[in-house]
Amino acid sequence: MASLAQGWRIQTRVIGALMIRELTTRFGRENIGFLWMMVEPLLFAVLVGILWTFMNGPTKHGVSVMAFCVSGYIPLVLFRGSVSRSVGLFQANMSLMYHRQIKIMDFVLVRFLIEWIGHMMAYFFIMILLIALGVFPVPYRLGFLLLGWLYYSFFTLSVCFILAPASEMSEILEKFMPVTTYLMIPFSGTFYMASWLTAEARHVVLYFPPVHAMEMMRYGIFGHHMTPHFDYFYPLAVSAVMLAFGLLLCRRVRRHLVVE
Amino acid sequence: MIHCHDLHKSYPMGRGRKHVLNGLNFHISPGERVGFLGRNGAGKTTLIKLIGGVEMPTSGKVRRDMTVSWPLGFGGGFQGSLTGYDNARFIARIYGSEYAELREFVEDFTELGRQLKMPVKTYSSGMKARLAFALSLAIEFDCYLIDEVIMVGDHNFREKCHYELFEKRSDRALILASHSASLVREYCGRAMVLEGGQGTMFSDVNQALDVYNTL
Numbered sequence: 035m036a037s038l039a040q041g042w043r044i045q046t047r048v049i050g051a052l053m054i055r056e057l058t059t060r061f062g063r064e065n066i067g068f069l070w071m072m073v074e075p076l077l078f079a080v081l082v083g084i085l086w087t088f089m090n091g092p093t094k095h096g097v098s099v100m101a102f103c104v105s106g107y108i109p110l111v112l113f114r115g116s117v118s119r120s121v122g123l124f125q126a127n128m129s130l131m132y133h134r135q136i137k138i139m140d141f142v143l144v145r146f147l148i149e150w151i152g153h154m155m156a157y158f159f160i161m162i163l164l165i166a167l168g169v170f171p172v173p174y175r176l177g178f179l180l181l182g183w184l185y186y187s188f189f190t191l192s193v194c195f196i197l198a199p200a201s202e203m204s205e206i207l208e209k210f211m212p213v214t215t216y217l218m219i220p221f222s223g224t225f226y227m228a229s230w231l232t233a234e235a236r237h238v239v240l241y242f243p244p245v246h247a248m249e250m251m252r253y254g255i256f257g258h259h260m261t262p263h264f265d266y267f268y269p270l271a272v273s274a275v276m277l278a279f280g281l282l283l284c285r286r287v288r289r290h291l292v293v294e
Numbered sequence: 295m296i297h298c299h300d301l302h303k304s305y306p307m308g309r310g311r312k313h314v315l316n317g318l319n320f321h322i323s324p325g326e327r328v329g330f331l332g333r334n335g336a337g338k339t340t341l342i343k344l345i346g347g348v349e350m351p352t353s354g355k356v357r358r359d360m361t362v363s364w365p366l367g368f369g370g371g372f373q374g375s376l377t378g379y380d381n382a383r384f385i386a387r388i389y390g391s392e393y394a395e396l397r398e399f400v401e402d403f404t405e406l407g408r409q410l411k412m413p414v415k416t417y418s419s420g421m422k423a424r425l426a427f428a429l430s431l432a433i434e435f436d437c438y439l440i441d442e443v444i445m446v447g448d449h450n451f452r453e454k455c456h457y458e459l460f461e462k463r464s465d466r467a468l469i470l471a472s473h474s475a476s477l478v479r480e481y482c483g484r485a486m487v488l489e490g491g492q493g494t495m496f497s498d499v500n501q502a503l504d505v506y507n508t509l
Contacts, residue, residue, distance in 0.1 A: 044390075051387035059375055132364040132371040133388055134347040289350045292305065293343065 071152030174257025182250030195280025223248030243269035316491030332488035
């Protein structure tokens with residue numbers, strides 16, 4: 035047990051150090067520094083939200099278009115950002131492999147955590163702002179919003195854990211990433227609620243864990259204004275299996291990694 | 295102790311594999327100083343990377359019962375885009391040591407002055423070697439892995455290394471990969487000659503050097 039506790043201490047120390055390092059290399063120390071990490075999702079969600087409000091009017095299917103757009107886009111950009119950052123991750127951090135206590139899993143986790151914290155801050159910030167402006171409902175049940183966010187994040191993390199080692203094994207993967215993340219959009223639940231779809235379509239999209247998570251989050255926001263469709267167990271199980279597979283891949287890749 | 299048991303390492307090359315190390319067995323006791331001799335491409339650096347845990351053996355096992363430094367060379371261990379100070383801070387964090395002390399040691403040992411505020415990629419190889427040495431000497435290890443790098447420094451740097459490594463820390467183990475006969479003769483108690491994926495350990499350094507010179 036002592037060595038397990040010690041291992042935990044070392045890993046938390048390493049993850050902390052890697053996060054600080056990543057933040058300084060990516061955002062620098064000038065002006066607002068690491069707060070930049072929430073600017074991108076913030077602009078994305080707000081500007082697209084304004085665009086949609088002009089195109090569709092302020093409400094659609096009985097919910098605020100702005101709120102619908104923000105609640106869809108922030109998780110989507112979290113997914114896209116994390117996924118694109120996990121490709122080629124090991125090559126970029128190669129020189130750090132000289133330190134034995136740094137595991138390649140730490141790289142994946144650290145990049146994801148930075149995206150995650152940034153997007154969560156952006157979400158929180160926008161929500162407060164839009165609630166104050168009266169275009170976002172006060173969340174009906176904050177617990178469901180948080181739970182959905184955690185489900186969505188867990189799924190995203192498990193995808194990152196597969197992509198990081200897979201991109202190391204095959205360089206072709208990188209070429210297909212942009213189009214794949216684009217094609218994934220219909221299966222992320224961003225642009226619809228499951229109840230708007232036909233029964234057949236709903237059946238298909240609910241095979242994808244992020245749709246469940248998105249439904250949870252939107253139920254947490256809109257409550258009675260929608261009929262949510264989600265399962266607690268299925269998305270968790272899929273993500274857990276993917277994560278386990280990803281960890282296996284990481285292990286395999288580490289064995290064959292050639293460090294300069 | 296460091297135990298290396300039946301170490302094999304091969305890399306993919308074209309359709310086949312290039313076998314760099316073919317079944318190495320040896321151990322290194324605390325306080326022992328061992329030189330690795332071999333021609334370019336004989337696998338000295340590869341072996342040091344395996345001992346340091348930077349790369350994993352294709353088969354076989356490395357067991358470390360004492361703390362082992364990361365391999366000191368020109369490349370790995372630090373981030374080129376970060377400054378010398380940032381690298382020092384990072385090392386202090388991941389090894390859990392006091393940054394103020396480490397910083398003082400690094401400033402004193404490297405004599406790089408304001409250059410420490412510049413990104414490491416702007417350093418000359420001599421300056422990089424100074425920083426690499428300073429960082430790893432600032433963390434106390436039972437065994438230091440040194441890959442050639444000691445050779446690039448100027449006279450003053452070698453003096454400092456000599457003092458820090460061979461006088462102040464004369465009780466530590468050391469593995470030195472080198473082409474320099476004089477370095478190995480001066481500092482090592484044993485030496486291993488690497489050739490064709492095999493390693494032969496000699497308890498007499500001069501004998502090892504004779505074999506090495508005939509390669």
